[in-house]
Amino acid sequence: MSAAPQMLASARARAKRRAIAPSRGGRPWTFYVLAALFTFYVVALYGPMICIYILSFQDVRGGLVFPMKGLSLHWFVDLFTQVRTGDVKGAFDRSIKLAILVTAITVVVSFMAAMAFRRRFPGDNIVFAMMIGSLVAPGLVLGIGVGLLFNAIGIDTSWYGSALGAQLSWTLPFGVLVMFAVMSRFDPAWEEAARDLGATAWQRIRLVIIPVLAPGLVAVALFGFTLSYDEFARTLQTAGPQNTLPLEIWSMTLNVTSPSLYALGTVTTIISFVIIGAALGTIVLIQKRRGARARAH
Amino acid sequence: MAVQRGDIELAGLTKSYDGINTVVRGINLKIPDGAYCCFLGPSGCGKTTILRMIAGHEDPTDGEILIGGEDVVGLPPVERGTAMMFQSYALFPHLSVRDNIAFALRVRGLSKADRYRQTDAMIEKVRLTELADRLPAQLSGGQQQRVALARAAITEPRVLLLDEPLSALDEQLRVEMRLELQRMQRELGITFVHVTHSQLEAIALADLVVVMEKGEIKQAGPAREVYASPKDRYVAEFLGGQNVLSGKVETIEGGRLLFAPPDRKSISVPLRANARVGVGDRIDVAVRRDDVALLRADAIISAQEQSALPCRVLAIEYQGSFVKVMLDAVADEDFVAYVPERTFFSDPFAIGDIALAAWAIDHARLLT
Amino acid sequence: MTLSRPLVSWLYVSPLMLVLIPFFVLPILVVLVASVFETDGFGSLIPTFTLANYANVLTSGLTFNLYFETVKFTVLTWFFTLILGFFVAYFLVFHVRNQLLAIGLFLICTVPFWTSNIIRMISWIPLLGKEGLINSALLHLGFIHEPLGFLLYSSFAVVVAYVHQLTIFMVVPIFNSMARIDKRVVEAAFDVGASRFDIMRLIIVPLSKSGIALGSIFVVSIVMGDFFVTKVMSGGGSASVVGAFYEDISVLQYPSAAASAVVLTLVLMATISLILRTVDIRKEITR
Numbered sequence: 001m002s003a004a005p006q007m008l009a010s011a012r013a014r015a016k017r018r019a020i021a022p023s024r025g026g027r028p029w030t031f032y033v034l035a036a037l038f039t040f041y042v043v044a045l046y047g048p049m050i051c052i053y054i055l056s057f058q059d060v061r062g063g064l065v066f067p068m069k070g071l072s073l074h075w076f077v078d079l080f081t082q083v084r085t086g087d088v089k090g091a092f093d094r095s096i097k098l099a100i101l102v103t104a105i106t107v108v109v110s111f112m113a114a115m116a117f118r119r120r121f122p123g124d125n126i127v128f129a130m131m132i133g134s135l136v137a138p139g140l141v142l143g144i145g146v147g148l149l150f151n152a153i154g155i156d157t158s159w160y161g162s163a164l165g166a167q168l169s170w171t172l173p174f175g176v177l178v179m180f181a182v183m184s185r186f187d188p189a190w191e192e193a194a195r196d197l198g199a200t201a202w203q204r205i206r207l208v209i210i211p212v213l214a215p216g217l218v219a220v221a222l223f224g225f226t227l228s229y230d231e232f233a234r235t236l237q238t239a240g241p242q243n244t245l246p247l248e249i250w251s252m253t254l255n256v257t258s259p260s261l262y263a264l265g266t267v268t269t270i271i272s273f274v275i276i277g278a279a280l281g282t283i284v285l286i287q288k289r290r291g292a293r294a295r296a297h
Numbered sequence: 298m299a300v301q302r303g304d305i306e307l308a309g310l311t312k313s314y315d316g317i318n319t320v321v322r323g324i325n326l327k328i329p330d331g332a333y334c335c336f337l338g339p340s341g342c343g344k345t346t347i348l349r350m351i352a353g354h355e356d357p358t359d360g361e362i363l364i365g366g367e368d369v370v371g372l373p374p375v376e377r378g379t380a381m382m383f384q385s386y387a388l389f390p391h392l393s394v395r396d397n398i399a400f401a402l403r404v405r406g407l408s409k410a411d412r413y414r415q416t417d418a419m420i421e422k423v424r425l426t427e428l429a430d431r432l433p434a435q436l437s438g439g440q441q442q443r444v445a446l447a448r449a450a451i452t453e454p455r456v457l458l459l460d461e462p463l464s465a466l467d468e469q470l471r472v473e474m475r476l477e478l479q480r481m482q483r484e485l486g487i488t489f490v491h492v493t494h495s496q497l498e499a500i501a502l503a504d505l506v507v508v509m510e511k512g513e514i515k516q517a518g519p520a521r522e523v524y525a526s527p528k529d530r531y532v533a534e535f536l537g538g539q540n541v542l543s544g545k546v547e548t549i550e551g552g553r554l555l556f557a558p559p560d561r562k563s564i565s566v567p568l569r570a571n572a573r574v575g576v577g578d579r580i581d582v583a584v585r586r587d588d589v590a591l592l593r594a595d596a597i598i599s600a601q602e603q604s605a606l607p608c609r610v611l612a613i614e615y616q617g618s619f620v621k622v623m624l625d626a627v628a629d630e631d632f633v634a635y636v637p638e639r640t641f642f643s644d645p646f647a648i649g650d651i652a653l654a655a656w657a658i659d660h661a662r663l664l665t
Numbered sequence: 666m667t668l669s670r671p672l673v674s675w676l677y678v679s680p681l682m683l684v685l686i687p688f689f690v691l692p693i694l695v696v697l698v699a700s701v702f703e704t705d706g707f708g709s710l711i712p713t714f715t716l717a718n719y720a721n722v723l724t725s726g727l728t729f730n731l732y733f734e735t736v737k738f739t740v741l742t743w744f745f746t747l748i749l750g751f752f753v754a755y756f757l758v759f760h761v762r763n764q765l766l767a768i769g770l771f772l773i774c775t776v777p778f779w780t781s782n783i784i785r786m787i788s789w790i791p792l793l794g795k796e797g798l799i800n801s802a803l804l805h806l807g808f809i810h811e812p813l814g815f816l817l818y819s820s821f822a823v824v825v826a827y828v829h830q831l832t833i834f835m836v837v838p839i840f841n842s843m844a845r846i847d848k849r850v851v852e853a854a855f856d857v858g859a860s861r862f863d864i865m866r867l868i869i870v871p872l873s874k875s876g877i878a879l880g881s882i883f884v885v886s887i888v889m890g891d892f893f894v895t896k897v898m899s900g901g902g903s904a905s906v907v908g909a910f911y912e913d914i915s916v917l918q919y920p921s922a923a924a925s926a927v928v929l930t931l932v933l934m935a936t937i938s939l940i941l942r943t944v945d946i947r948k949e950i951t952r
Contacts, residue, residue: 027760030861034756038770041753044829045777048788051798055791065791065798109680116677119670127678127685134689136882136937138890140907141926144914145692148699169688172681181841189387192354197401197452198375207404211391230781233890237914249783253897265784272779 053269056262075263088248088264092271094159095245099228101160102167106224107217109168110175111210114183117176135173139233142169147237157240166234171227175220182216218283222276229272302365303378303455303488304330305351310360312346320346322512323360328505330365330455333482333489335499337535338509344492345460351490352381352458364456380449381458385465386441388433394444395420395429401452415451422484423447439470446481457482459491463498475501496536500524508532529664530581539583540632541664546578553658556580558627564604566661574663581664588660589634591622591646592653605655608632610646622646626654693930700923710919718924727909728925732932735906738820738895739888742827746884747877749828750835754876755869758843759851771840778833786826786894793817793825818900826898827888834887835880842876843869875944882937889933 059070079088117124134142146166150157157163190212194204210217232246239247245268252261305328313319321343328334336344349355351362353374361368369377388397395416396403402412420429423443433441442462449457462478463471479502482489493499499506500520507517508531516523516532527533530541544558554574555563566582574580592598598605608626615621620641626632634654646652700718703711722728753774761767777785792798793816800812815821846869854864870877892907906929913922 028861031760034752034760037749037752038756041749041832042773045774048792048829049777049780049785051791052784052788065794065796109684112677113681116674116681119674121671121674124674127682130685130689131681132937133693133934134685136886136890136933137689137693137930138886138907138926138933140890140892140911141696141930142689142692144910144922144926145694145696146688148919149687149692149695152695165684165688168684172684176681187385187387189383189385190389193381193383193387193389193448194400194404196352196354196374196379196381197404197448199400199404203404207400208389212389214391226779232783233892246781246783249781250893253783253787261787265781265788268784269780272781276779 049265049269052262053266055259056266058259058262075258075260076267078258079260079263079267087243091243091245091248092268094242095229096271098159098164098167098244099225101164102171102228103221103224105164105168106171106175106228107221109172110179110220110224111213111217113172113176114179115209117180118183118188131173131176134169139170139231140236142166143234143237146234150238157238159235159239159242159244162238162240163235163244166238167228167231170231170234171224174223174227178220178223179216182213182219186212214286215283218279218286222279225275225279226272302330304328304365305334305456305488305490306361306363307347307351308361308363310347310350310362311358312343312350312355313358320512321350321357324512324514326507326514326517328488328490331486331488332504333479333491333502334505334507335503336490336492336507336509337494337496337499339494339535341511342509343512344507344509348381348458348460348490348492351377351456352379353377354381375452378455379458380452380454380456382442382445382449382460382462384460384462386433386445388441388444388448390433393430393432394425394436397433397444398448398451400448419447419451423481438466439474442466442474443477446478450481450485454487456488456490457485459489461492461494463493463495471498478502496524500536508535510535525585526662527583527664530583533581533583533664538586538635540586540589540627540630541581541583542627542630542632543579543581546574546576546580549574549576554663556582558630560628561606561626564606564661565658566663567659569663572663572665583662583664584656584660586621586633587619587635588656589632590655591624591634591636591641592655593644594651594653596653596655598653598655602657603655604658604661605653606632608652608654610648610650610652613646613648624652624654696923696926699919700927702920702923704918704920718920719928721921722924722928728928731904731906731909734895734903735889738823738827738903738905739885741824742831742888743881743884745824745828746832746835747881749832750839750880751873751877753832754836754839754843754873755865757840758846759869771836774836775833782830783893785830786897789822789826789829789898790817793822818898818902820899820903822898823895823903826894827891830894831884831887834883835877838879838883839873839876842873846872878940878944881940885936885940886933889929889936 054068055065056075057071057073058068058075059072060074061069117128143166146162147157150162155161186209190208191204194208199207230246231244232250235244236247236250243251249261249264249268252264305326307324307326310321310324311319312321320341324343324347336347338344346355350357351364353369353372357370360370362370364377364379374381389400392400395413398419399412399416402415407415417426417429420426423446425440425443425447428436428440433444436444445462459478463474466474475498478489478491491499491502500523503520505517506520506523508515508523510531515535516528523532524536524538527536527539530543533539533541542558542564544556544561544564547555547557547563549555549568552568553565554568555565557563564582568574592605594607606626608624610622611625612623613620614623615638616635617638619635619637622634622636622641624632624634632654699710701714701716703713703715703717705711757767757771761770790797794800795812795814795817797817799816800809803809804812850868850872851864854868859867890907892905892911895903895905896908906925910922910925910929913919913925
């Protein structure tokens, strides 16, 4: 019986020691550990790619690894002119066109699907399960399935037909999931207020829903573009005779043993950055313009 | 535009979900044109559902809603001549104050020049001219509310519906905005239907107070009638300001009855002409808290004119112009006296003091 | 004319169905059907009903090895991406005080994903190879006397490539879940004297469960469905289930490939249903 108060006291003392003291502006030791981990992660993330970018400027006499024997643009030229490295320009062209198509369709269809899911409707669980299924199914298996299907029906596979559909089966679930997250911040009272003031359904969509969701729609577009531009597994079996860029890169990986592969990596990165940078810039511009219009007066 | 009548009549209005959950049970009510009507009740009593059905944001399961004499059930909100002010204001976050208010005109197809002209006039009315280009996120709560009001009023509705418009504001702002609402209603001259859970708000603003519980109207009438002459225990307790005693009737004689709360001696209550009570019935009696005088235990009472209950002081709350004194005059019930401040402090009581709670016999009211 | 609400919803979701049915449901069915056919060995399919393909797949020792390798990589990748992803997200949400800075750092983590994932995978080669940067640096600094061979064309390289590519799939959902945690709950725990590890264990981890589950689903399904990372980074030393599937397809053995694909898909679906049991994803996403 007399041991109990002692145990209580020592438990209290232990708790006091472990308790976190209010920081006086300083940082706990865990911050430094985690910051170091974060830095390591970022370095590991960017490091290899930066090596590639540097190596793409490898001198003519250099090989696939360090050290750099000099700087030159030789491999970039090699990339675009040598026939043996495949139809790089054509692949670029097709990839961008396909990505733009996929982006546009993904934004519209994801928006519509998210509108459908705002309320429960009969069969909504099935649709949701199909979406998740399409997301996690092995890309190659679906690709083969699409290829077989088109063969059976008698339509040729092509980058603008079967590959488009196959890519959409991958980008749409992502787009819809992002739209879900965006929609959950949309107050249904806004739509009701618009209805109360006399707006028709189309006016509600055009004047209230889309403008408020605009940054989210740009995010979906971003996802759609990135996922399509990089899509490989599903496109592999469905693109038909003409390659998209990832397919081109893949065949280069297997066949080419020169830094022109790295040059391709650098070029495709620059293009990605330009397009995505533009998209992000658009979001920032939309937000800024809303704020500025208000502050200017 | 011809002036349309804004009187509202609800006939047998019912709303139930999935046939199981009935939130509004056969409501019958007439709201005169141009009146300020407040629906008062706790959460879940159905008041907001009724508001939304009048607005057209929800469909009734049964019953009629007549505005200006025409049945509006089935009509979309815009064709009813109603406009609603939402609880969270629901201001469009991407539009400026001016564009928010002009929204109704925009969807009707007015040109920018036309709609801005009308909007600017409305902005003047609600005194927001310097803020016309701000976004809602840059406004204070009171300013947002004025924008919401202006946005609804610009459609020249015959009925304005307000869903707990003052709940989101802090105390001081709430008092200010109450005056603003009163002012707007008088200026616009249209029917206001205002839903609230605050009895102070309801009696301050309304011409017609409708007290609700669990989907039914308990009492509807002018504020004074509902506060000072509640019909039953629920209304009396919800409005506050009343002590409610229950007990069994002992005798009935000459316009008065005697009833006894448990373990207490009999109290005399005036009998209303149309009351139907018999000896032995259980009844509820209400005594206004500000009618209760707090006397010392040895004070002299005139038994012909006053009722009195011995009690002890349980708690004291200073309320500024009066002091709220909680007493244990009746077992299992709250009994409170509102003592005028000066009176209290001329001979202050302390917690635990023995006292006598007294009131004029005629000030007790029989409840149904 | 007002349409009934369910009808409106179906109209809205119809374009999605127009894509999912021909490009997900039907292909899966086609693969299913192909798995019970026979082949003439030259790419034509003979419509019959035979379970011989499944028998082959399920009894073959090769299958067991393939699954073992694939599951091994899946578990390792899942483990490392979880640890890394969790603590990166934790750092961003709870230790970075300036919200703008947190979003900026978050974006920095996502930027690499704007580039081709194949390029990102092969970018490890000049680093990890015997003549690569890491070996050269370690030799130069004197930590080792011979280049480390296990860095490239090994299981190590495969896991490194996977973790490099997939940690972001953990970071994003976990970041999302953590950002939703009401900081006042953490403050209340401080208030009663909880230690940092207590808070992590009792509050943060349980409340991030849905993010962890979602991230796990992504990581598991991508690794199990992948075929080229394993092949390239192991230098052909290891194979994956889908890799074998790819090889079968290349030699036109469609039915047996299809059977193996169906088995893999079932295993994958089973794993994911297990993960989904721990948390109601739909409610989390649409909240």
